[in-house]
Amino acid sequence: MKLPEVLTHIPYFQTNQSIAEIEITGVEMDSREVKKGDLFICLPGEHFDGHDFVDQAIKKGAAALVCERALDVSIPYVVVPDSSRAMGSIANTFYKYPTTGMQLVGITGTNGKTSISYLLEEVFQMNHHKTGLIGTIQMKINESVYPVKNTTPDSLFLQKSFHTMKEQNVDTTIMEVSSHALDKGRVHGCDFDVAVFTNLSQDHLDYHSTMDEYLHAKSLLFAQLGNTYNPQHPKFAVINEDDDAAGVMKRSTAQPVLSYGIHKEAAIMAKDLHLHEKGTTFTLSTPEGETLINSSLMGKFNVYNMLAAAGAAIASGVKLEVIKKALEASKGVRGRFEPVEENQPFGVVIDYAHTPDSLHNVLQTMREFCKGKVRVVVGCGGNRDRTKRPLMADVAMEFGDHAIFTSDNPRTESPEQILDDMTEHLSGGYDRIVDRREAIEYALGKAQPGDMVLIAGKGHETYQEINGKRYEFDDREIARELLKQLKESK
Ligand SMILES: CC(=O)N[C@H]1[C@@H](OP(=O)(O)OP(=O)(O)OC[C@H]2O[C@@H](n3ccc(=O)[nH]c3=O)[C@H](O)[C@@H]2O)O[C@H](CO)[C@@H](O)[C@@H]1O[C@H](C)C(=O)N[C@@H](C)C(=O)N[C@H](CCC(=O)O)C(=O)O
Ligand SMILES: Nc1ncnc2c1ncn2[C@@H]1O[C@H](COP(=O)(O)OP(=O)(O)OP(=O)(O)O)[C@@H](O)[C@H]1O
Ligand SMILES: N[C@H](CCC[C@H](N)C(=O)O)C(=O)O
Ligand SMILES: [Mg+2]
Numbered sequence: 001m002k003l004p005e006v007l008t009h010i011p012y013f014q015t016n017q018s019i020a021e022i023e024i025t026g027v028e029m030d031s032r033e034v035k036k037g038d039l040f041i042c043l044p045g046e047h048f049d050g051h052d053f054v055d056q057a058i059k060k061g062a063a064a065l066v067c068e069r070a071l072d073v074s075i076p077y078v079v080v081p082d083s084s085r086a087m088g089s090i091a092n093t094f095y096k097y098p099t100t101g102m103q104l105v106g107i108t109g110t111n112g113k114t115s116i117s118y119l120l121e122e123v124f125q126m127n128h129h130k131t132g133l134i135g136t137i138q139m140k141i142n143e144s145v146y147p148v149k150n151t152t153p154d155s156l157f158l159q160k161s162f163h164t165m166k167e168q169n170v171d172t173t174i175m176e177v178s179s180h181a182l183d184k185g186r187v188h189g190c191d192f193d194v195a196v197f198t199n200l201s202q203d204h205l206d207y208h209s210t211m212d213e214y215l216h217a218k219s220l221l222f223a224q225l226g227n228t229y230n231p232q233h234p235k236f237a238v239i240n241e242d243d244d245a246a247g248v249m250k251r252s253t254a255q256p257v258l259s260y261g262i263h264k265e266a267a268i269m270a271k272d273l274h275l276h277e278k279g280t281t282f283t284l285s286t287p288e289g290e291t292l293i294n295s296s297l298m299g300k301f302n303v304y305n306m307l308a309a310a311g312a313a314i315a316s317g318v319k320l321e322v323i324k325k326a327l328e329a330s331k332g333v334r335g336r337f338e339p340v341e342e343n344q345p346f347g348v349v350i351d352y353a354h355t356p357d358s359l360h361n362v363l364q365t366m367r368e369f370c371k372g373k374v375r376v377v378v379g380c381g382g383n384r385d386r387t388k389r390p391l392m393a394d395v396a397m398e399f400g401d402h403a404i405f406t407s408d409n410p411r412t413e414s415p416e417q418i419l420d421d422m423t424e425h426l427s428g429g430y431d432r433i434v435d436r437r438e439a440i441e442y443a444l445g446k447a448q449p450g451d452m453v454l455i456a457g458k459g460h461e462t463y464q465e466i467n468g469k470r471y472e473f474d475d476r477e478i479a480r481e482l483l484k485q486l487k488e489s490k
Pocket of ligand 4: 135137
């Protein structure tokens with residue numbers, strides 16, 4: 001593709017020489033990966049600045065550069081105000097607008113994105129769609145799975161993946177859209193058909209300096225809805241009416257809104273809600289009619305997730321009876337309120353709660369049904385929002401009967417310091433065991449018949465990241481192993 005065509009949707013740019021005849025055969029953001037004929041995009045990052053690697057990119061055969069300032073190089077370059085957003089547009093053009101003509105559902109909010117995306121995958125598959133899914137756990141193209149580094153990957157990976165999906169006849173893609181992605185323009189150029197808002201509570205204040213900035217980043221998904229080059233209608237914003245941030249999301253979009261909720265009046269509602277030990281039962285009330293839902297998913301938070309999924313499915317034209325069937329068949333997502341059963345006389349649940357709000361939700365759900373004590377093993381990730389640490393500890397102390405504080409992924413921080421941050425303000429009444437395996441062993445050893453043990457924070461993760469290195473660590477496997485040992489020792 002000729003460079004001017006690659007730049008079709010870049011409104012303002014300057015060049016150092018004529019670009020009319022420059023042929024581009026690939027687009028790359030990492031100098032180490034550049035191939036002959038590539039357009040190299042210089043991105044300023046947290047650790048490096050792509051502008052510092054143009055010599056390597058040129059040596060490897062870059063045909064041209066996209067950058068944010070004038071450079072002392074001989075090859076053509078294009079100066080743009082924001083190379084990250086420009087990369088979204090360029091990738092979209094280069095990969096031939098793959099999301100145009102595909103049903104694309106984007107889900108944003110602090111908690112519930114992964115859960116809703118898997119519910120929707122089940123709904124769409126039951127409705128005979130060929131699906132793509134991109135999120136925290138992995139990327140899926142039909143039944144094939146691929147690893148991802150980020151919940152929402154960079155725009156090059158994204159558009160290339162959408163392109164592959166189209167080649168494999170995917171007609172419907174569901175993706176999680178993180179606030180980091182919105183802030184960095186990773187989804188710039190994506191033609192979303194449905195945008196879902198789950199909820200907003202504290203997280204990521206290491207990246208966004210205030211809750212207002214975090215809220216603003218989330219609202220960008222709604223501002224972008226229908227605001228792409230060749231939007232195909234209709235578009236819908238599916239918004240949790242019960243959340244305080246609902247108003248901001250609604251005001252951010254020019255598209256029709258399908259609201260959902262339990263408490264406030266909304267287009268899609270759960271009525272006669274009954275939360276019980278084996279799941280939830282409620283009447284799903286929608287503009288398309290009402291239906292009874294009998295789900296094995298536990299807790300009120302999962303009812304919200306089902307309402308959001310129902311909203312996105314209705315907005316995508318799926319019939320209510322298909323939605324009912326899929327929601328009732330869903331067994332939930334790996335590492336999300338996942339029980340571990342080794343015939344022990346107490347409950348063990350693995351969950352990905354890593355924010356104060358999600359931990360609160362999960363503990364509250366367990367409390368309602370637990371006949372004995374709720375014991376919670378939890379830590380906080382390193383190099384992430386430090387201010388959520390004491391709040392997570394408070395939630396564990398208030399809603400659990402026995403808190404065991406331990407390590408999550410310390411990353412490059414001191415595990416002891418993270419635990420100090422969590423517990424400094426507390427005056428005791430908890431256990432602190434820095435080694436996560438030992439902490440789990442201790443909790444399981446203490447559990448009495450009728451108790452429930454929550455192992456929170458790492459869910460589906462199969463590693464523990466310590467000092468930049470990933471060690472094999474799977475809460476589910478470890479719990480299973482320790483439960484077997486416990487049984488044998490008795
Ligand atoms: C803070 C952040 O968003 N970081 C992302 C960013 O990395 P970075 O800014 O550190 O990049 P960098 O290493 O400084 O490099 C800058 C540029 O120089 C280039 N470079 C670098 C070295 C070199 O030799 N040559 C070269 O060209 C790089 O290719 C890059 O283009 O760009 C990378 C590539 O896209 C991302 O993988 C990386 O995410 C890291 C892994 C990360 O941890 N991100 C988290 C905070 C994140 O984004 N999380 C959200 C989920 C949150 C949630 O929902 O809970 C997510 O969507 O995953
Ligand atoms: N709707 C919800 N409201 C509040 N908490 C929820 C909700 N759904 C799930 N949770 C809790 O949050 C945890 C994470 O859920 P999920 O993985 O679906 O969220 P996410 O938004 O994808 O998170 P991430 O930002 O890490 O990608 C769950 O394990 C559960 O404890
Ligand atoms: N997407 C979240 C995941 C947190 C998971 C938790 N186990 C941790 O490592 O903090 C983040 O990057 O903040
Ligand atoms: Mg997720």
